Amino acid sequence: MRISTKGRYGLRALVDLASHAQEDAVSLVHVAQRQKVSLNYLEQVFATLRKAGIVKSQKGAQGGYMLARRPEEIKVGEILGALEGSFSIVDEVRGKEGQDAIQSAIQELVWDRINRSVNEFLEQSTLAELVEQYKRLQSGEGAMYYI
């Protein structure tokens, strides 16, 4: 079970961008350098994020990307949804009607529980929280326990 590369690098790069973007757009060149991701790859990732309405681009000499909305309004679930698709711990192998008693018991006690718990968290946590946490790490205040 893995989060894909796109989800991993994408979220990391977006937190980086959000921590450095104030009024101006941020060039992906800088994000790529700081996060050690290839520029080419980042361009693909940000094209996806732009289509999802999470970032917007600015052309020209000072061009680059910036958040399309306030980071408080951008949920982590929305970002991963754009990069990976919605979170579900298992692929639906069969429809719920096709399940026998064992499968339906596992669905209820295991998969549904995991999905509910993770999705609840993803819908609550915001990009702003990740940025704040990241800035704290960067300023050397050390890791704060993440709630």
Next chain:
Amino acid sequence: MKISTKGIYALEVAVDLAIYADNEQRMSIRSVAERRKLSEKYLERIVSMLKKKGIVKSTRGAYGGYCLARDPKEILVLDVLMAAEGDLAPVQCLTKETDCGIDCEGCATRGTWNHIWELIKNAVDSISIAQIKELAEKKQEVSGGVQ
């Protein structure tokens, strides 16, 4: 981020053995495969992984076959999933050293992945095979009795 079919079937097989097999009545690969609608070959692979981790045991001979190695109350969902999937962490770098180019201490997203990993574990860490068996048997009664 998914549990693979291997993990899904491993859990189904463990519950199947909890319902249909015990020390006195071992189950052949063939009968489990028929009930679970899996190929015997694939099932053999899953069962041997579970055997390696001490979740099922087997005996040879005319009355040989498989059953759970421990009381189903003591076998947790997480044990079975780990046995089948190996490492379950949503991103590799939580449990293994990886080279992503940046320092973990300054990683913008490690806290988020770690939190998701904790949520997944917490969601199922108290659920045992016995509980799934109980619910499956209840569901089976409603839909027309045990086979």
